[in-house]
Amino acid sequence: MTTGAAGGGAGPWGPAPGADPGALERALGEVAPDRWEAYEQLLRELAAGRVWMLLWHGTPGSPDAQYGNMDIGGHGYAPAVTSPGQLAASGWARAHEVISGREIADALYRTRWGLWLNPHAPGGGVGVPWADLRRVVAGLDRLPAGPLRLTEPQLPGTERFYALLEQQAPSVRPVRALRRAWVQPVVGEAYLAIGLELYDTSPPAVEAVRALMQRAIAQAPPGLAVSTVAMSDEYDPVALWLRANTRPFYHREATPAPYPQATPAPYPAAYPQPAYPQAPYGGSLPPQQGWPQQPWTGR
Incomplete structure (x- = not known):
């Protein structure tokens, strides 16, 4: 993927019309450990705004354009700043790219790279x-807010719901x-997630599965929130946790292979918490030093 013009406008997503250019920076100043609403606001401002990516x-x-790289706790992050003022304050002496947050x-x-804002x-x-x-x-209102607490469901009154799924799933060929x-998000209500492993994801197949879920949800306890997740989604943390920690309660084939019996974690390893620096990553770095990691090669 090629980069845009240095110092130019945002990429093809573009900033939201009338977006406040200082909103992202102000939201960043409110973020602190366990202040999840402030962190959600930061994500909203990132979606609406733009950042200045630092080119290594x-x-x-x-x-040969490549972003910089930071490694925090075994997870990779590309560094960025939130305004021309922060770019000047960082002392970054190499090139940069202005691009929309989305x-x-x-x-x-x-x-599987994160974004590190204002590391200086x-x-x-x-x-x-x-x-x-x-x-x-994808939309902050469409996916649950992590870190997620994921466990096996222990919900009274769901017997008819599961029974209908097990009885009718054999007739839904996909x-x-x-x-x-x-699933217990850090912000928002908890819900029951049903992981769907399908043979076929064509529109007719998806419609047949949707109808199955609607029939089953009618038998769920009142007030229970139910959602589905595609097991084929390699980026969905709920699907990743399900694959690593559970066995199917319905399987079309005779005897599915045993699934790993890992100890459930409060959130899957694939969903790292928002990261806060520890030495030597905190504080300012001399302009000539930069971020002493290998460059990210994905762009």
């Missing part, structure tokens, strides 16, 4: 993990297997 090599649009989120999460700032800035960049792209999890 090359210039925007050149074949566009860079779309580019980074697909290779006092305290070291804040890292947005790739799973939250995925939420920025369905290979069904799994379940109780």
